[in-house]
Amino acid sequence: MRVANIRAQDASIRLPDDDEEEQEEEDWEVFSTPDDKQSSGGGHAPRPEALNTQEALPLRGNTLGFLGPTNPFRLKLYLLLSHSYSDPILLLLILLTAVVFVVQASRTILLPADQSTPSPQVGYFHVWEDYALFVLYILFTIESLARICTSGFVFDPEVSTSALFTVPSFRSSPSGFTSVPTGSLSAADVRDNIPRPNSLGRGLSFKKFYKSLAQPFTLIESTTPVPFERAPVESSTSRIEKRYAPAAHPTYPQAQPHPRSGSRFRSTSERTFFSKALRSDVPASENEVIALPFRLNIQLSRRKLARNVPYLRQSWGRIDFIAVFAFWVSFILASVGVERGTYHIGVFRALSVLRIARLLAISSGTTTIMHSLKVARPLLSSVAYFVVFAVVFFSIIGVQSFKGSLRRNCYLLPTLGEAQTQLSTFCGGHINATTLQPSPYIQLDGSPGDTVKGFICPLGQTCQEGQGASSGVESFDTVWQSTLQVIVIASANTWSNVMYQTMGAEYFASCFFFVACILVLNFWLINLFVAVITNTFSAIRAETQKSAFGAAPLGFLVEERDESWPVDERHSGQNTLKLFYAYTRWGWIFLALASLVVLATATANMSSLHQEILYKSELFLTIAFDVEIFLRIAAELPAWRVFFRHGNNWIDMALAFGSSVIQIPAIQQSEVYPWLTIFPIARFYRVILEFPRMKPLLLTVFGNLYGLANMTLFLMLVNFLAALVAIQLIQGDMSGDTTMNFGQFWNSFLAVYQILSSENWTTVLYDATVAELALGQAVIVATFLSCWLLFANFIVLQMFIAVINENFSVAEEAKKEKQASNYWARHRSQPEVTHSRWIRRLNPYRWFKADPITVKVENLPSTLVLPMRESVVQGYSPPREERKDSLMRAISKRARHAPSKSITMLQRLFMGNTKTNEFPLIELRQAKAKLAERDVVEDDTEQYLEILAGMNQDDLVAEALDDAMQERRARKADFIKDHPTYDKTFWLFSQRNGLRRLCQKIVRPAGGERIFGTAPDMVAHTIFQLLVFLTIIGGIITEIIAPPIYRRNYYLLYGPHRSTWFNIAEAAFGFALFLEFLIKVVADGFFFTPNAYARSIWNVIDFVILMGILANIGLTWWLVGTASRFIQALKALRALRLITLIDQMRNTFKDLFISGVIRILDAAVLAILYLIPFSVWGTNIFAGLMNECNDTSVQGIGDCTGEYVNTIYGNSFGFLVPRAWNNPSPSTTFSFDNFRASMLILFEIISLEGWIDVMSVAMSITGAGQQPQTNASQAYALFFVIYNLLGGIIILTLFVSIIIGNFSSKTGSAFLTRPQRQWIDLEKLIKRQKPSKRPHIRPTSPLRAWCYDIAVRKHGWWSRAMTLLFIMQIMVLMTETFGSQVATEDFRQDFSLFMTSIYMLDIIVRFYGLGWESFRDNGWNIFDVIVASGSFTATIIVQSGSTNLTIQQLQKLFLVCIAFKLVQRVDSLNQLFKTTRASLPVILNLLGLWLVVFLFFAIMYMEVFGMTKWFSGESNTQNYQSMGSALLMLAFMSTGEGWNQYMHDYATVYPRCTYAAGNIAETDCGSIAWAFSLFIAWNLLSMYIISNMFTGVVVENFSYVFQSTGGAKSITRREMRSLKKVWTEFSNTKTGQLERQNIGPFLARLDGVFETRIYPPQQSVHAILAGCQDNSKKATKTGGVNLKKLNNILNRVDYNSIRKRRNTYSRLYHEARILSLRSGGLSFTDMLLLLAHHKLIDDREALVLRDLVVRQETNRLVADLVNLDRVRSLLRMISQRRKYLLEREKVMNRGQYYIPLDIPAIFVHSSPATPPPTISRDITSPRSEYETGQSDYESNSPSPSPRILVSPSELPATDRSFRSSLQRTRRVSDVSMLSADMSQSYWRERSRSPEPEDEGDMMSSLQQSIWGGKCRSSRKSDTLSSIPSQQK
DSSP states (O other), rough: EEEEEEETTTTTEEOHHHHHHHHHHHHHHHHHHHHHHTTTTTTOOOOOOSSOOOOSSSSSSSSSSTTOTTTTHHHHHHHHHHHHHHHHHHHHHHHHHHHHHHHHHHHHOOTTTTTSSSSOOOOSSHHHHHHHHHHHHHHHHHHHHHHHHHHHHHOOTSOOOOGGGOOOOOOSTTTOOSSSSOSSSSSHHHHHOOEEEEEEGGSSTHHHHHHHGEEEEOOOOOSSSSSSOOOOOOOOOOHHHHSOOOOOOOOOOOOOOOTTOOSSSTTOOOOOOOHTTOOOOSSSSSTOOOOOOOOOHHHHHHHHTTTTTGGGGSSSHHHHHHHHHHHHHHHHHHHOOOOOSSBBBHHHHHHHGGGGGGGGGHHHHHHHHHHHHHHHHHHHHHHHHHHOOOOOOEEEEEEEHHGGGGOOOOOOOOEESSSOOEEEEEEEEEEEEOOEEEOOOTTTSOOSSSSSSOOOEOTEEEEEEOGGGGTTSSSSSHHHHHHHHHHHHHHHHHHHHHHHHHHHHHHSSGGGHHHHHHIIIIOOOOHHHHHHHHHHHHHHHHHHSSSOOOOOBBBOOOOOOOSSOOOOTTOOOOOOHHHHHHTTHHHHHHHHHHHHHHHHHTTTTHHHHHHHHHHHHHHHHHHHHHHHHHHHEEETTTOGGGGGGGGGHHHHHHHHHHHHHSSSHHHHHTTTTTHHHHHHHTTTHHHHHHSSSHHHHHHHHTTTTTHHHHHHHHHHHHHHHHHHHHHHHTTTSSBSSSSSOOHHHHHHHOOOOHHHHTTTTTHHHHHHHHHHHTTHHHHHHHHHHHHHHHHIIIITTTHHHHHHHHHOOOOOHHHHHHHHHHHHHHSSSSSOOOOHHHHHHHHHSSOOOOOOOOOOOOGGGGTTTGGGGGGOOOOOOOOOOHHHHHHHHHHHHHHSSSSSHHHHHHHHHOOOOOOOSOHHHHHHHHHHHHHHHHHHTTTHHHHHHHHHHHOOOOOHHHHHHHHHHHHHHHHHHHHHHHSSGGGBBTTTOOOOOOHHHHHHHHHHOOOSOOOOOOOOHHHHHHHHHHHHHHHHHHHHHHHHOOOHHHHHHHHHOOOOOOSSHHHHHHHHHHHHHHHHHHHHHHHOSSSSSOGGGGGGHHHHHHHHHHHHHHHHHHHHHOOOOOOOHHHHHHHGHHHHHHHHHHHHHHHHHHIIIIHHHHHHHHHHHHHHHHHHHHHHHHHHHHTSOEEEETTTSSOBBTTTEEEEESBBBBBBSOEEEEEEOOOOOOOSSOOOHHHHHHHHHHHHHHHTSSSSHHHHHTTTTOOTBBBBTTOOOGGHHHHHHHHHHHHHHHHHHHHHHHHHHHHHHHHGGGGGGGHHHHHHHHHHHHHHHHOOOOOSSSSHOOOOHHHHHHHHHHSHEEEEEEEEHHHHHHHHHTTOOOOOOOOHHHHHHHHHHHHHHHHHHHHHHHHHHHHHHHHHHHHHHHHHHHHHHHHHHHHHHHHHHHHHHHHHHHHHHHHHGGGHHHHSHHHHHHHHHHHHTTTTTHHHHHHHHHHHHHHHHHHHHHHHHOOOOOOSSSSSSSSSSHHHHHHHHHHHHHTTTTHHHHHHTTTOOOTTSSTTTGGGGGGEEEEEEEHHHHHHHHIIIIIIIIHHHHHHHHHHHHOHHHHHGGGGGOOHHHHHHHHHHHHHHHSTTTTTOGGGGGGGHHHTTTOOGGGSSOGGGGSSSSHHHHHBBBSSGGTTTTTOHHHHHHHHHHHHHOOOHHHHHHHHHHHHHHHHHTTTTTTSSBBBHHHHHHHHHTTTTHHHOOOOOHHHHHHHHHHHHHHHHHHHHHHHHHHHHHHHHHHHHHHHHHHHTTTOOOOOTTSOOOOOOOOOOOOOSSOOTHHHHHHHOHHOOOOTTTOSSSSOOOTTTSSSSSSOTHHHHHHHHHHHHOOOOOOOOSSSSGGGGSOOTTTOOOSOOHHHHHHHHHHTTTTTHHHHHHHHHHHHEEEHHOOO
């Protein structure tokens, strides 16, 4: 906290700390428009002069304790820092520092080949760059000291250091500091700004010291000092909303910079070429430009200086301090010879690079990106905590399960005197040379292991433990090493290597750990970062109407149009050249294509003639395009300047100029010419724009080109800084044999970029970490590289998704219009046609004229809607009575035949869930009748509901639509009767045929309901579907048991014959599917019948699958053992039947694949078009340069002859091999020698797989025909960096964005406004809540009461102690290492036993306190019972000496599961866990569909490649010979792992394999066609589509971003617990529902955000009476109440507020009564939703139109009931008042009251009083509240008046009845009988508060309404009742 003392006024004004104010000021600069700045005076609007001061002091307080505000030294420093040249000079020094760092890093420094460690160095100065850096950092140090002296170091200048030892008084101010004015803050602000110490400071003895220490650091939010007007936000806002909330104007003048300080930069109104080219979409004004570099940074720096912000309270100040401090530490260490001595300490030198981190603010765009990340930082941090927790959890499992596993390798025993050779195969045992039986592995001490497992080394080898892979870094031996491996798995790159190594050392089941880890971390949790970034940046865009990636405002995309020839409006005359060019336009497009084709014909071995043709063709095309440019310029004459106004003309002219320049012979014969061929190649963009659908897609992807450019620049800058940090940390520690050795800057840049792309990033990680093991920096280097991967790959790269996703998003202002149009299109559209149009067109019965038969009127309804006669719709539902009868029959049959739960579960599996959670309109209409039936006592209510139901027009509309459906049914029935054979299957089986009726009971029809047939029996149909499902599963199991290798061995053993068990099984299962087909065809026909089999697309797919299966079975029986690959591959079609059989898979397949296939194909076409020009460019650059000799000792192709000795293991076992000059094969064979080969390898590496290998080969080029050398030509890497950046990042990101867009469009979330999205997520949150089933009464037994208190207190001492024990248990588990001591193991076992014992005691205490019913209701309690009992039992068994491996693993598993308790006990983890769990059902559906696709491809791979020989990448576990290994191979290839390597391996053909013509069983060759087809298909389908669908699912279902805002933010865990406690008190213990009679008491007990009482607690009867007590004698007659005090209290009551609260209560109460009619009570979820509608949201803003219509119907009914209650209350009041007057008159007539004559009598007459201030209308008045200008139904609830739910602009003009029904008005009454305390509102002083509504006025209004009759009858009855009294 900082305080500003103004001399002129003795006042203290608080200035906000920089952490918050800096962000808000920067956001103002970044996200403000020029109009905003101009309106605020250029960013500094004049502030209101609340204090009469002459001038604000430039300096405040004392800095460093002794430099006062008038100190000359401090003033001079201030003047120096505020000088106009200070900041520009400082930035120039930063740029100079960056240049010096780059020059210093450009020198190649490598570890000498003859040394294992670098030579020690003493001293800092070795090169001139060291001297330059020394001088620069002296200047930086001076600058830092000057800022510290001017503004302070840590504390505010006006906060004394003695404040550290002073306990503040919290009595004077709610915030705890007397110097903070609270007058301008609201109560909520003061409450929110109270500093709360963390849990460590609660209840401890050093609480006072903690407060004293925290006082100077305590930050209290305040308003931003930059005034600007923004749109108002809700009271409960998120961090994003607060960031851009309107700033209150402070009451002090802002301290301005010194008059000498001024800007030396160009005015922002001056436009430049680049500002025009790089603007975002559409500028807000012509004056908007992109700011000069560092402009925002300089402005913010000056503002902080003017406000005296302490140095370490600035973000850049903290970074600068770390950098400067680290530099001087490294200088001292280097000077004394410690920095690079025996051990290296490079971390300080690396941190000094952060001084140039301000380069990230070089432009307004990068500054905007950084501040967008700051906005997302809280959510990113929360997600990061959750991900870290998951990583730690898996790390503990890894170290518990696999410690020491990766140390075991097979060793080759010496045979010829050589040393023992370590092999790369991991193992768990070996064959004993004596017994020839498997033996356990050999441990480090020479003793045998526990058991034999994993891979068994063959005879001649031993399995023993060693150092491990990568010198032990790649292992699970410790927690940090295990964490490193889990991060590798989470990155989804090189994780398969670790998995197969672990499987070889352990068991095949070990793969489940890795698969679970990749699914949870990579496919699920890591995608949360994408969800946070996309949703948060989208929220920023919606909030600010500006891109989160650029300061310029957003605009709409330009519609697609012909941009070739813009017309100049000033010249309307026709130009002949322009017409000529328009006619020849396609010719120029053809020439652009020809230019690319000519260059694509180049090859590595082309002849001289071919080269001459290429040269002349290029020359001709170059001249042609030069002529085109001149022609286009001449065509614009005389307005030739028009040509230069369009970007495409500039691009074409630049390409023509570049293409012409490179034709110069000197350039053409140079080495740079291949690179310059990009000019003619780039003309291909004109061809791409002519492809269908490509131009709109390109406009969408690159619509925000400014944002993409900013993001690319930010990525390069971040990579640049990481490269400099890495080179300062590692340079000189690695040898030159490693490609990525950090020897110089460009190599370091490539290394960190490789990690950013995650491709083979572990190679860099392990090489650098192993090199630093001997130097002591291994942990630091591994941590730095891992953190860089996490930040760069999981955050920075994902921001590209947000950039492109911005272009796919719908504008906020257009979302509601889109919702309305979609709703009315769906509402007015005809029922969906379920069959294909081509079947209807081919129907022969349409071409034959039927016998003329008149329309059968008896089949038509009497109320036929004539306009619907003209519509011809084929599918519809049966009449209501028939549907009801069929439903009752189905229910009765279900009750007789099978248990309901089993049948229901199977029906949901095969037919989906027919139930819905919606509250349909018809149910609302029926509720009126139900209410009347149940409330038989309330005659008025029943009469009213009958009247209202008779007047309701919506029922008539519904009946009219149903009648239209019946008419279509009748027309269809007439057509069938006119064509009798039309409804006969095979023209034989009629509807009366018994066989057909039986078949119809079993299967469902394809084209809608059957008209004359038999309805399907749901039980029989479900059982039939189950049999089909079992048939499909049986066929898959048969394939799993009998793969090709099994069948071949079977034939070799028993001979080839047809009657094998697998052939018979496949035939039986195939016949079952054929029988299903026959049953469906007999039931409804095949083609030309009303419900034909072919009318369903799913049946068509089933038919294709069936034909494939029958072909496979028939040909397999015919060609025994010799069937081709194609025939055998047809077996895989069985798996696809699961998709068509299971309803959820059908829906998922339709939603994810079919609905978005067009856009996905568009992205695929764009990717292919992107490949073509780069393939041509790569061919021109690398053709003939990448070949190498297999003997690395030769110099070139001339020496690559003869033979050489090749060795496999070290220098042993050499054999002669012929030398060969061939294409490189690091992981896969490739080349750029021709266009085809170039396009193939570029297609492979666009998936980011293998691109590092290709780039490494390119970097090793030494020349044509020369042997490559490592890093000989590192400049060639530029091609692959550009290709990877544009292709591997943007193209892959495009797929993700398209899939996210498909999801959002399909689910409708793309058209949701922000309040609607918040409501949907709040609704999800509410539906996850369950009521607490605690005992209603606290137990009376002391022991059980103590246990009960322990169980219900979530933050009590017992709960905190248990949490501490859980944390200790996790820490103990993390101490486990490989080779730990026996004592340590005993301690862990003893502590685990102690921990589990306490855990069991905790469970017993909670169980005894809560009871079984309440205990089992919480799922965490069940989890506790399982985990605690399991861990306790397993620990006891292990402690007793058991060596059973299974028991030990179970004990470890149970102990690790204790870590999940932290998820329950930490609020942030618990909320994230629940949020991520919300997306679990959709993820499981997608996983199920993915599993079916897995099975399909696994069977196909097995059948095609099951007997292909292994090549470079295959092993005993990596092959396609079994289902398990095939599924595992497909799993890791889905992440892009090594798929292209295996593709080339399985493309092996003769002569590299054995080929037997005509006998596929004896052939071990692969197939080029099959390999390329299957692997590419799987790569596209699984990696590009399905894998990215997980991202789309998580992004769409991740609601944590929006749950942290809006109404969900108000529902804290404390509020929810309070609500559950009240619910438990009033709900029915048996049903769990709130009964109708308890609704009122329940609502009266609610508090907090859910409070619904009419009067606040301080205005209740008891509170008012307590404040009016008077014990004097005068108050004896009034019962001890002081009437004067009572009147004063009542006069202070805000009756408008009370009226609104009563309206809210009335509507809430009546709606709760209506909802209780559904099941006799209200569920907890229904009540929560009801409270949310009335207390948390605005229905008009939060509900989508579909729900809004339903909500409107509900509100109409509620409003009518509320007004009915008010009218009844009024009538009862009138009746009671008249009775009172009559009784008083009787008493007065009898003379009981004596009235003195001198005192006038006061009589109360019912004459009209003053009209109320609000205009009231009759409850049936048609006038709208918009006409009256005032709604008398207002409420303080966020829910609006129920009549105005949809604005007229959002509804079509055609639906007048619907719109008019939304604008009904109601009368407001002050009397209601709903609450007992309502009568208090009438006992008030009339002179001060008149009656809001007059009795006469209300009665006159009622006489004109439907209540007039009731009123007249009531008056008549009162008059009749009063006659006898008057006569008496």
